[in-house]
Amino acid sequence: MNFIKYIDLLKRELAPALGCTEPIAVAYASAKAKKVLGFMPDKVEVLVSGNILKNGMGVGIPKTKMTGLDIAAALGVIGGNSNAKLEVLKDIEDKHIDEAVQYLKDNNLKIKLKDTKSKLYIEVICKKGQEESKVIIKDEHTNIVYISLNGEVLYEKEEKEENKIEAKVNKEIETSKGNLEISIKEIHNFATKVDFEDIKFLLDGAKMNRRVAKEGIEHEYGLKVGKTFHESIGKGIFADSIESHAIAITAAAVDARMDGCALPVMTTAGSGNQGLTCTLPVVAVFEKLGSSEEQLCRALAISNLVTIHIKSYLGRLSALCGCGVAAAVGSSCGITYLLGGEYEAISYAVKNMVAGLSGMICDGAKQGCALKISTSVSSAIQSAVLATNGIEVSCKDGIIHECVEQTIKNLGNLATVGMVDTDKVILDMMVCK
Template sequence: MTKLSRKLNNALEITAGCTEPAAIAFCASFVGKYLDDIPQEILLRIDQRTYKNAFGAGIPRAGDKRGSEWALLFGFVMACPEKRLSIFSGLEKDAITRAQALHDRDILKVELVETETLLIAVSARGATNHVEARIEGGHTKVTAVTLNNRTIDIAEEKEKEAAAASLPYEDAIYEALNWPELIEECYKDQTLQTTVRQGIAYNMAAALHGQKYVKSGHGADSLVMGAIYSRMNGDPIPIMSCAGSGNKGLTCMVPVVCYSRDLDLGEELEIKGVLVAVLLTSLITSRFGEVSSVCGAQYAAGAGVIGGILYLKNKLELFDGAYNNFISAIGGGFCDGAKGSCSMRGNVAVSTALTAINHAENGFLVSGRDGFLGTTFHETLDHLTQYNPLIAKFERETIDILRNK
């Protein structure tokens, strides 16, 4: 497996429900597994972005029980960290009843932490024991599990973490004309090929499922919109996430697959087109973080749509211009949490991506001298990242609004 194919494979993971609640439940499940005691107090320390994203997100099979607190309680009582981000696929009535009993005892406290990286730390104290689990820097990056301040050996999780270690993107990967050769190499990796094939099946099934919510059309933008809405609504459907987000996975994959199938291009080209979309989504996410202040479905996955479709059209020389067309239209979209209205963000990302491609094909390209744009994709992306500290200030206001609802 090449470094790039390993990186793309690590970017893809099956999740049930919104990623942030699943990550909180995953962390809490370690605490529930190792606390051989009745909890007397539970504390969740969490970064503001993750709390924001989990706040309004539905949890599969949980009805109106949403957000960080319920996600933690469900993970704690289920105590099955081996399920990772698919933990809610096993949420049953008994677990909901036990979580409700803990909730009624009012022993859970939440502390928001100001940090630049993702942080989920769950600790629980019983009469004799104290357990803490920490996830830092990524939704499944378990950095510590302790019982009475002694480290618990979680060799399997450490092995997964080592396999998923961050591998920096080389400058050549920002050049669209290099992608066909890179994708040919990645396509040879059977593990990655199988993962992408599975992701296409899951995400297209979710798109069909979501049609019951969107009656306005059956184009790729409406399919993505319905799939995201059903996921945020807590419908029990598996999703192949990309770069730490199910919404990114849906947004970057579904339109590329739709384009391929409309033209009957065949499975091989379909998978390669999706690989380009995954590459772009992961590359851009690496510049903003898995949980960011900007909308990843737009900033990252929307660009993935452009790359994947232009690859299938054999017109990658248009990518830099089409990307500038796209980002000049949607740039500035800050993230106010994961919730049903993310469906509109996905819809806009896809429709704007398709429009940007169409304009580029017909000779309309906005100037790299305009605003924050650069003359190349890499340069424009560098300029965008300069706004990160400023857009992050929106987070505090968003959290105040959410907590006062």
């Protein structure tokens, strides 16, 4: 087994981000377009796919106490650091925010819906007089596929390269080392046999996300789901249990992130909330059980890789909630490992989770995500407990197949084929309010 490819995959798919990845990707594209132009534009036009619009409408932008793609794009143009990619707004100061607000008031920036088949598409055009720059991001949040200045193409990624980035039904995941076949069995084999030192870097992401959870518990963000649950533990409402602890710290981190917390999170498969959901429940179990750092690290490898595995079928953006149907499944597998489960039990956990949460929709990034994720974390722990007791949902139930890999494929087909119209209906409901 080629462990190096799995390590490379983890390093590629886990990245720090400041703010929700969809508006931050817009900020990144805007900062890049401004840099290509060479000076402050008079007008900026931002064209995005429906899923980018959906995930950028209601989420807080770091340091601003504001929401929306427009303020994200304006900040990217005015004070963004394009070299920092998903941390593009890390150097933003109050003066930049004031300038961005005025820039929007002066009607210098427009957000428009792009008619495109790509679920993740961002096009930014910056203009000043006769000068014009254009930057296009497609399929991944930092995947720039096109750059031009005054009609001259400076960079264009070949179509065949772009297609490699799209999720594939044949389950080949591109890494910097080539294509890698991945499965639940191979994930378990890797995570339990790889040298601890080779995956120790996963602890950095866990610590980063745990800091955001602490911030969410100690301060008031969003709906205060995590903070409220944490303060209710031991008061006759929530027991001081693994489940309560996991729900509280995960929801608190999501509260903070969705409300514009100025701390970075470690993302998984292109999403900060996915990173929080597949990491923090596992950390919570580690804290309560007193597991070793090595056990935690191996559990995190399982959790993150299962999330990446499932997301490769769902695509970067989907009508299904990636946290509920991918990241929480990953965390359930990691928790199953910490509870002593081997490959068979981990497969059971996947089936149990898909049976319970496969219908959870994504209606945009927003404060309410903390509620969905708290529900998902609860299911993750319940599914892990059942799995370690030898209990799995029958293949006679719904989309569950006897083979765990086919169960994941069925989930992917539900999202990419069965829910195409659902995505459109959700967006219509959101923009017509």
